[in-house]
Amino acid sequence: MPPADPIASTGTAVPATADVNAAAGSDARLNAGSLVGTSTGADADLGVDAGASGHGEDTMDLRLPDELLALIADGSSDSHGSRRPDEDTAQPSVSIAATREASVPSVPSVPSVPSVVPAEDDLLDRVADWGPTDTPVGLFQLVPVRVERDLPLISRWMNDPAAAAFWELSGPQNVTEDHVLAQLAGDGRSVPCIGVLDGTPMSYWEIYRADLDPLARHYPARPHDTGLHLLVGAVTDRGRGLGGLLLRSVADLVLVRRPSCARVIAEPDIRNIPSIAAFLTAGFRFSAEVDLPDKRAVLMVRDRHLRHLL
Template identity: 85%
Template sequence: MPSSDPIDAIGEPPPRAGGHDDALDDLLDRVAAWGPADTRAGVFRLVPARIERDLPLVSRWMNDPAAAVFWELSGPQDVAEEHLRTQLAGDGRSVPCVGVLDGRPMSYWEIYRADLDPLARHYPARPHDTGIHLLIGAVADRGRGLGGLLLRAVADLVLAQRPSCARVIAEPDIRNTPSLAAFLTAGFRFSAEVDLPAKQAALMVRDRSLRLLL
């Protein structure tokens, strides 16, 4: 793998990053240890982000015009750095990750405790609701159905690795039609339109009971 590639030792869980330790990561049942998911597009793995390794790539993805409209984290690299550091220095309720498909970094994810997030003030949250944010990085990876495929794989991982979690939650911008379509393809259902401080969102829900039917 080229030295410019931000993912090293991809077969092993990365060293702990930022300010939270393994005990705090238990808020999400050790995302780093979840392991790979086999998909039709290849083997997919969530690798918890490390600023020194991943920041240039994540910042570049966030500055892509298609992403910047919805993520609002475009600009100098220190904008993305502050965002990552805030999560990594927290108590483990949100874990930023790079999504790696067949060894290739291609997406940015945030797995978070929706019931402990400000989002919980805007919908009837249940204990251990787990949220997903997704950014497909490269333009070449968009428009191919990868979003729905990987969202399904990650939702399955959440439900398999977090037995206390009964629902996976997402709140994409209501204007982001491709994102809404991807969540629906992944087995999420539209639950409500939610007025959040930064956006009008579609509350998307994937129930554990649905996983048993897929």
């Protein structure tokens, strides 16, 4: 799974998703945990300390429903939060710019990510239809990835050393392509997106169903838990606090557009202090430390009922 951390261990902000840990594919994602490189995933048998966060509800009812276990067994996750099919596998006041056009000038509107799930059963409530939202730093929109248009840009971002350390997707363009195509070819439980700020593509996101991900094996998942992975692409956009601001806006957008979702989660590497700081700034709470297959992570949670307090 890709990292969920918005900031790289170097202190820069980065990526584009209760206690979090994901499996092999999920595991890779879990390895990433910086805003510069973000994803989810992890394989560990519920390595969560019930008292770590002081939120008892996060560590109770650890047995997952049989149907979710079945889905997880069939699912997959990439080391940085992206699910790979071939691997083991209240409403915040986010103001939607009603008077502005829903399309972003520099990124033409694109069709929804291909999915074998009927539109009416979309697992993430049609991310492509969420539209733009006002943020303290400008008009922001998540635009589902279109490989032929976005792959060169994403690959360039992944080859930045700060991102590569967490996402592990550096190298030839086909490395990133395989990672993205695995999500696009899945059942819709993970949607890779380009984050467009005031018309300029500037970040990579993965919005995914944490409760249907192998990560759910490692924390007391609840139905519709939604995970975030974020990578702030351009070096010039890092270290300016953008990670925390955008994480808050996107987490609240998830809660607005997904009324069935009560929590937004992330699992940054515990060593990535800047990333953890960005999530805290974004209103996430430190829930617990979790041992994942390839890293020790921090389970960050943004609760619907606490969104106005944090």
